[in-house]
Amino acid sequence: MLRVINVVGARPNFMKIAPVIDEMRRRSDRIEPLLVHTGQHYDESMSDAFFADLQIPRPDINLEVGSGTHSEQIARVMLAFEQVLLAHPADWVVVVGDVNSTMAAAIVAARMLVPVAHVEAGLRSRDRTMPEEINRLVTDALANLLLTPSRDANENLIREGIEPGKIRFVGNVMIDTLFRSLDRARGSKILERLKLEPGQFCAMTLHRPSNVDDKATLSGILNALESIGARLPIVFPVHPRTRERLQQFELSERVRKQTSLVLTEPLGYLDFLKLYSNSRLVLTDSGGIQEETTALGIPCLTLRENTERPITVTEGTNRVVGNNPENIKREALAALDRGAASPRMPELWDGNAAVRIVDAIEEFSRR
Numbered sequence: 001m002l003r004v005i006n007v008v009g010a011r012p013n014f015m016k017i018a019p020v021i022d023e024m025r026r027r028s029d030r031i032e033p034l035l036v037h038t039g040q041h042y043d044e045s046m047s048d049a050f051f052a053d054l055q056i057p058r059p060d061i062n063l064e065v066g067s068g069t070h071s072e073q074i075a076r077v078m079l080a081f082e083q084v085l086l087a088h089p090a091d092w093v094v095v096v097g098d099v100n101s102t103m104a105a106a107i108v109a110a111r112m113l114v115p116v117a118h119v120e121a122g123l124r125s126r127d128r129t130m131p132e133e134i135n136r137l138v139t140d141a142l143a144n145l146l147l148t149p150s151r152d153a154n155e156n157l158i159r160e161g162i163e164p165g166k167i168r169f170v171g172n173v174m175i176d177t178l179f180r181s182l183d184r185a186r187g188s189k190i191l192e193r194l195k196l197e198p199g200q201f202c203a204m205t206l207h208r209p210s211n212v213d214d215k216a217t218l219s220g221i222l223n224a225l226e227s228i229g230a231r232l233p234i235v236f237p238v239h240p241r242t243r244e245r246l247q248q249f250e251l252s253e254r255v256r257k258q259t260s261l262v263l264t265e266p267l268g269y270l271d272f273l274k275l276y277s278n279s280r281l282v283l284t285d286s287g288g289i290q291e292e293t294t295a296l297g298i299p300c301l302t303l304r305e306n307t308e309r310p311i312t313v314t315e316g317t318n319r320v321v322g323n324n325p326e327n328i329k330r331e332a333l334a335a336l337d338r339g340a341a342s343p344r345m346p347e348l349w350d351g352n353a354a355v356r357i358v359d360a361i362e363e364f365s366r367r
């Protein structure tokens with residue numbers, strides 16, 4: 001029996017682990033999966049709603065680390081996860097994505113000589129001011145099995161000297177979840193609730209420190225939204241970090257008065273899928289949404305200086321536009337004029353990544 005500890009912590013982890021856990025449970029004669037939630041995200045809207053929407057089993061263990069500075073959060077995950085590994089000897093630790101919990105769990109496992117499999121290995125923005133880039137570099141340096149979503153990720157890893165035998169190109173596991181959820185998302189009533197017509201609005205998410213932690217940058221983005229909003233309303237589910245910054249910078253009132261902005265609390269997976277899949281244009285600084293819009297052919301503007309997911313630009317519907325207000329405005333109005341995009345679906349974004357991931361874990365265990 002293969003004992004596998006799967007670790008999640010923050011919102012973008014949940015859609016990546018869901019199909020993996022599902023596949024492991026399908027092989028319950030050979031695999032015994034345990035699910036550990038670090039508690040990095042803990043609000044109902046940032047965590048529980050996703051477990052319900054994605055039909056993920058309740059975590060076996062919740063470490064309840066909560067918020068803090070990066071080092072506090074990482075240290076708390078490490079202390080608590082060490083105890084988990086002591087109490088539950090494991091054959092593998094599976095970590096996903098690039099959040100603080102991902103790296104912290106990988107460090108602990110590597111220290112305790114438990115093999116680490118990293119789902120979504122090899123993505124690089126080459127921007128070390130992003131905490132996620134450090135998380136990716138460290139996690140990949142320690143992982144025993146590097147499961148990549150696209151071929152550019154393999155190239156990045158090989159360039160960093162990772163042994164090619166440890167790398168497996170398995171495709172994009174988020175797309176497994178996306179395909180499996182489309183039917184159920186059709187039942188979401190979010191458009192009615194927000195009084196929106198399909199194709200008659202933009203959707204936006206914004207939470208990166210580089211966009212929301214500086215008052216001038218954040219108000220510059222709000223300025224750009226005024227011009228875009230004159231064409232089409234912009235639906236904006238507000239991340240807790242962004243809500244706090246808007247309050248701190250005394251911008252909450254201004255945002256509320258911007259009539260073309262439709263503000264909501266963070267949405268669950270199915271509501272958000274229904275929302276952006278019916279939008280005309282998505283503006284985001286998220287990683288995963290760049291991929292989801294590519295898979296569905298929705299035009300996307302990424303409000304960052306770079307992306308760790310270049311395939312969404314070369315083959316998909318994404319454009320990286322930075323956070324200069326004039327640029328955002330020009331690019332958004334041009335995208336609205338251009339209309340629908342004609343993307344290519346990247347290789348192995350086919351809904352079967354989880355099968356290849358669990359196959360690889362089993363195969364590496366036999367070595």
Ligand code: UD1
Binds near residue numbers: 042043068
């Ligand atoms: C984290 C990830 C980021 C990911 C994002 C998705 C890291 C370094 N960052 O950023 O890669 O894109 O999640 O959401 O791991 N908060 C709440 N409730 C919650 C969680 C957070 O109110 O459930 C607030 C707290 O004030 C907290 C702040 O949001 O201090 C930031 O949370 P944190 O987990 O540190 O980082 P995110 O910005 O969410």
